[in-house]
Amino acid sequence: MSPALRRRENISGYLFLLPSLVFFVGFVVIPMIMCVVTSFYDANMNLNTPDVFIGFGNYVELWQDPVFIKALVNTFIIVGVSVPFVCAFSLWVASVIYKMREGLLSFFRIVFYLPVVTGSVAVTVVWKWMYNNYYGIFNHLLKGAGIIDSNINWLGDPKYALWCIIIILLTTSVGQPIVLYVSALSNVDQSLVEAAEVDGATNFQVFWRIKWRQIMPTTLYILVITTINSFQCFALIQLLTSGGPNYATETVMYYIYYTAFKLYRFGYGNAMGVILAIFIGLLSALQFRLAKEK
């Protein structure tokens, strides 16, 4: 290809990219930079009172803020529970259903994917009803079975509230990983499985030494997206508990929202955002590293 022709092709390529590039830069790159920049300011977005540069002031304050520490611990509990559970559970379900005939497989796909496509408000309202202190189904069932004597205030008791949130998060998080695992397991080269069987591998050995290695890229993707989703758990908190009772369900994401949009401390909120992004980045990098070593 001549240089002139190549140049012409490059120009038209960039022109095609331009609309999405403008959107990406305007709504993703610039806000990210602004977020980092304003995290060094005492910013309140009020045009009458200019932002004051305070250096690492917001970052220092964060580690002295007990609510932020509590939110960080809660967030790590959510991530620590949901990531391994979602991966293990979705892999188990997928490995059971992926060989089923098409109709049955589609049925299970729908069952597990339904909470993902259903609006989070609708899902949350149903769960709120199930967790209800007076007429919720859980209290009804547990009392009926004689496990509890009096009703439990699931979302109002600091002992249970976070776990209730985690349970909802799990039901809405397993759908996509199951679909991904079903597809990954179906795509494992059957001749590798057969070769291992002929070589003398048991079913478990075939899974662990062949299939598991083949679906590793999917596992890595699931780990990363589940980690990010868990770190960013917000809608459930906002709709069910608003971080309460007594910050028992406070997460970093919700605290960012609360600080920035309720208290108008944008600089402080953005500093939390930066810290959250660093944690997500570190954890994802660690997952990539471990997967690569395997």
Next chain:
Amino acid sequence: MSEVKLVGIKKIYDNNVTAVHDFNLEIKDKEFIVLVGPSGCGKSTTLRMVAGLEEISDGQLYIDGRLVNDVAPKDRDIAMVFQSYALYPHMTVYDNMAFALKLRKTPKAEIDKKVREVAEILDITSYLSRKPKALSGGQRQRVAIGRAMVRDPKVFLMDEPLSNLDAKLRNQMRAEIIKLRQRINTTFMYVTHDQTEAMTLGDRIVIMKDGFVNQIGTPKEVFNKPVNLFVAGFIGMPVMNFFDNCKLLKENGVYFAEIRGVRFELSPFQQAALKQNGAESCEIVCGIRPQHITVGEGELTGRVEVSEMLGSEYNIHAVSGEDNVVMVIPTVGLETDVSMGATVNFTTMPELIQLFDKKSGNNLIWFDKESAEKNHPVCKSYDSL
């Protein structure tokens, strides 16, 4: 000792499609058997049933006298080389070859010794630390064979192992397999759709079509004594010429084959065989191999359409009446004009003419229905072929 015996083996899939009909075969210890046939003939399915990767719908499979119908692949003491090589992509060549031995908890030192020994034989020692993706097709093929070899299996199964290689490499690897076979001296079952591979590798060849065994014999037998039109057309390169609308004539107890009005008095052997079979005058299809045609003499004529000079011989494609005829003629001493458009006379020796019944397609000389039914009852279905 590693004999394999297939008795009335059938494969019927869930959708009621029968992939293999009543397959009967006794493979002797250290014999190299090749299953050959077009795509969908059931040869790979048969091999996979022997491997235990496919359930046997009916019949019995014995390996070394033990009924193995319900025995898992890992307990059959077989090794298999797959068409796609099926090398574990996340393992090095060494680990691929050592995998089966590790699963059997073989001591490390012994694994190392065996892997290196086999790698030496296959000339892949320098690739032992590489992953399969860093190897060429031929090298991968060697690793796949090596992986099977380290196990010293009773039976070596190969499912079209050369079909993913280019022509040159395929020829090379074919020679390697012949050498390998002499070295490891075990029982082989080899599946291919390439009749050249079948002819060059097999002690005996099983020719299949539509799930039926058509003929079992040595390469020489299936080439010289094809039992029906399918076998005659499948084995041999270029394929056998078939002349439609020929006649078998019996006059005063003497048999003649009439091709396009030209009579050939059949050889004493053919006369005797036809007499024994009680053949009468009838319409037949005559088959003549391209290598068995002589040009420049005889009464049959053909117009040359394409003339391919291949160095030591000519491949001549001619039209004789309604029939297309291919002739392979040595270039040395050729005095006839075989250029495009030329008309050539040609003939053959009567004993080289194959006579097929027009209705059933069976060879009037070589098809022995009684023996065929005894050895592989599927031949009953020849009438419908």
